[in-house]
Amino acid sequence: MLYATSTESTDDREEEHSMNEAITTEAPIYELRRVTRSYGSGTTKVDAVRDIDLTIDRGEFIAVVGPSGSGKTTLLQLLGGLDRPTSGEVVFEGRSLATLKESELTQLRLGTIGFVFQQFNLILTLSAAQNIELALAPSGLTASLRRARVTELLGSVGLASRGHHLPSELSGGEQQRVAIGRALANAPDVLLADEPTGNLDSTTGDEIIAVLHQLNREQNQTIVVITHDPYVAAAAPRIVRLHDGAVVDADGSRVLEVVS
Ligand SMILES: Nc1ncnc2c1ncn2[C@@H]1O[C@H](COP(=O)(O)OP(=O)(O)O)[C@@H](O)[C@H]1O
Ligand SMILES: [Mg+2]
Numbered sequence: 001m002l003y004a005t006s007t008e009s010t011d012d013r014e015e016e017h018s019m020n021e022a023i024t025t026e027a028p029i030y031e032l033r034r035v036t037r038s039y040g041s042g043t044t045k046v047d048a049v050r051d052i053d054l055t056i057d058r059g060e061f062i063a064v065v066g067p068s069g070s071g072k073t074t075l076l077q078l079l080g081g082l083d084r085p086t087s088g089e090v091v092f093e094g095r096s097l098a099t100l101k102e103s104e105l106t107q108l109r110l111g112t113i114g115f116v117f118q119q120f121n122l123i124l125t126l127s128a129a130q131n132i133e134l135a136l137a138p139s140g141l142t143a144s145l146r147r148a149r150v151t152e153l154l155g156s157v158g159l160a161s162r163g164h165h166l167p168s169e170l171s172g173g174e175q176q177r178v179a180i181g182r183a184l185a186n187a188p189d190v191l192l193a194d195e196p197t198g199n200l201d202s203t204t205g206d207e208i209i210a211v212l213h214q215l216n217r218e219q220n221q222t223i224v225v226i227t228h229d230p231y232v233a234a235a236a237p238r239i240v241r242l243h244d245g246a247v248v249d250a251d252g253s254r255v256l257e258v259v260s
Helices: 007-018 072-079 102-111 128-135 143-156 172-183 202-219 230-234
Strands: 030-039 046-056 061-065 087-092 113-116 190-194 222-226 238-243 246-248
Touching: 030 072, 046 072, 046 246, 061 072, 061 202, 061 230, 072 087, 072 190, 072 222, 102 113, 113 172, 128 143, 128 172, 143 172, 172 190, 172 202, 190 202, 202 222, 202 230
Parallel strands: 061 222, 061 238, 113 190, 190 222
Antiparallel strands: 030 046, 030 087, 238 246
16 A cells, blocks of 8 residues: 555554554654655756655565656665655654765665665675675674574575575576575665566566565565566555656556645
8 A cells, every 4th residue: 555645644554553553663664755866957857756755664565666767766775875865855764864974874784774686796706605694794793603694594585505506506586586695684674676576587586576575474574676567566565656756556646745
């Protein structure tokens, strides 16, 4: 369901929450308030993301869908603190990302936010296990704890017996699983995936999405996955549709204007 920003829907959400103690106590992981990201100026100005209001709760699995150029990647980069809005505010875990220093943002990206991209970006000379272990370098864990964590991560992405293989010895789907394991290494609060199935055939893509669903279900991992694959989107409990940078309803009309 889309959380349109009207006073009414906010009230609804609070009511819904107060009926369910388990989730009431937790503030949303993300609150986006009238977020716009523009590129260029004058006649060439493009609002890649336009006036987006969006609340994401912990433990949600959200698919962001929309045609090419609709602002999906821009939105994900804003969520990941890789980019800053031109106007509006991205509040992550109660803190406005705009107020963070560059070093704090870097820390956030390393420890709190996991990224998965269309390209697997694995280091070709390292095994699957070593690729994941590398992400644990800043964690301060001892070597034996790091290994134990890698074993656990390989298991949770379904690669328990493949850890010693180089990327060249793995299928595309397996390589993407390694990339997911790496993204999860530091137990991020949110996993952001930009077209993670874009380089895979549809069967393998479905398997990757199944892994993400399983992580969400079994570990309550918050996940935002960008896709233009309607099948991938259809399986998501919540879909955010973008068109020309704005959040739209299923029929393509713009979601409610902000009441302020
Ligand atoms: N760095 C940039 N400079 C200028 N325009 C950009 C830049 N990044 C994205 N855009 C424009 O913003 C719009 C949204 O792009 P993007 O977020 O990549 O869409 P999507 O991921 O949905 O394909 C497009 O019109 C794109 O051309
Ligand atoms: Mg994109």
